[in-house]
Amino acid sequence: MEALSRVYGDEALSAFELDFLSHGERRRLPLGASWQVPFEAVEPVRLFRWDKGTPGFAGWYYSVTARDHVGYESWLERDRLILLDRDPQVTAISSQPFWLHWHDGRRQRRHAPDYFVRLATGHARVVDVRAEEDMDQRTREAFAAAERACGAVGWDFEWARRPDPVLMANVRWLARYRRARSGRPVAVADLLLEVFSEPKGLWEGAVLAGDRIQVLPVLFHLLWSGKLKADLSEGLLETGSLVWAEGRHGWAG
Numbered sequence: 001m002e003a004l005s006r007v008y009g010d011e012a013l014s015a016f017e018l019d020f021l022s023h024g025e026r027r028r029l030p031l032g033a034s035w036q037v038p039f040e041a042v043e044p045v046r047l048f049r050w051d052k053g054t055p056g057f058a059g060w061y062y063s064v065t066a067r068d069h070v071g072y073e074s075w076l077e078r079d080r081l082i083l084l085d086r087d088p089q090v091t092a093i094s095s096q097p098f099w100l101h102w103h104d105g106r107r108q109r110r111h112a113p114d115y116f117v118r119l120a121t122g123h124a125r126v127v128d129v130r131a132e133e134d135m136d137q138r139t140r141e142a143f144a145a146a147e148r149a150c151g152a153v154g155w156d157f158e159w160a161r162r163p164d165p166v167l168m169a170n171v172r173w174l175a176r177y178r179r180a181r182s183g184r185p186v187a188v189a190d191l192l193l194e195v196f197s198e199p200k201g202l203w204e205g206a207v208l209a210g211d212r213i214q215v216l217p218v219l220f221h222l223l224w225s226g227k228l229k230a231d232l233s234e235g236l237l238e239t240g241s242l243v244w245a246e247g248r249h250g251w252a253g
Contacts, residue, residue: 012152016145019099019110021045028101035153039116039124040092044071045099046112061085063093064178070115071095077114077129079168080160082175084117084127088226092118097126102145111142114160125156132161170232174224182221189218189227196228196245203239219243 013032020027020034021043027034048058048071060069061078063085070093072078077095084090097116102109115127128143143159150157183189188209195205202219209215222228223243230243 012149015102016149016152017101019045019101020097031149031153035155038118039097040066040094040118042094042097042116044094044096046096048073048095064180065090066093073114074129076131076162079163079172080127080129081115082171083163083168084115085175085178086171086224086226089120090117091120100146100149102149104141104145109142109145111146113146123154123156125158126150127158127160129160164233166235167233170230170237171224173237174220177217177220178224182217183225184218185214188215189222192219192222193227193245196243199242199244201239202230202237202241202243205243 013035014030016031017028018031018034018037020037020039022037022041024043048060057075058071058073059078060071061081062068063070063081065085070081072081072095081093081095084093094116095114096112099110099112113126114129117125117127119125126146128146130139130143143157147157191209192205192215195208206212206215206219209219219228223230223237226246228243229246230237230241235241
């Protein structure tokens with residue numbers, strides 16, 4: 001780590017290299033010559049596959065933010081992907097966007113971050129997902145290198161740990177209603193926003209809005225999008241869960 005600890009500012013622009021795949025072409029460039037690449041649009045640098053008897057569980061998740069499938073390599077990565085998909089500040093997501101190459105003073109190293117995220121502000125964020133109990137020295141070194149490289153070019157770096165289990169259970173449920181079709185008819189969505197202009201129980205508000213079979217998918221879509229609010233960390237969503245429309249009549253939760 002001694003050599004890495006001396007990598008600051010302009011030195012990092014040449015000390016790190018990014019190896020990525022764009023439009024079917026593999027490229028490897030110094031960080032300083034590649035950081036402006038739109039990594040939210042690149043292809044993954046490694047395959048997402050799962051073999052029987054191996055750890056992890058790979059798959060593809062349809063992201064309404066990316067309007068495409070985004071890969072993951074574990075349930076924990078999938079959960080983080082769902083949270084990113086729901087975050088209104090996130091405008092684009094790619095998985096396994098590049099190999100980060102560097103020399104740690106003893107040998108050549110490489111690391112593929114889990115996600116590259118573009119934010120509404122235009123800023124970029126690199127996200128690595130790992131539970132605290134699964135961290136080892138090699139992984140900590142890789143995350144430190146990724147954070148140092150990100151800092152050199154003004155990207156954010158996030159080590160995403162295991163999320164709150166109650167929050168995650170609720171968001172997984174709401175993700176079933178993430179697609180725009182669940183928010184229709186628009187007239188029902190508008191009525192729900194009016195019904196919940198004052199906080200009330202989920203079931204009570206759904207009954208006031210009409211036929212529950214039609215209303216509930218729209219209600220869950222509005223909770224996914226954040227147009228309706230509930231305390232998703234307090235407990236699992238149920239009929240009596242308090243729901244409100246953000247910004248209505250000064251209600252702040």
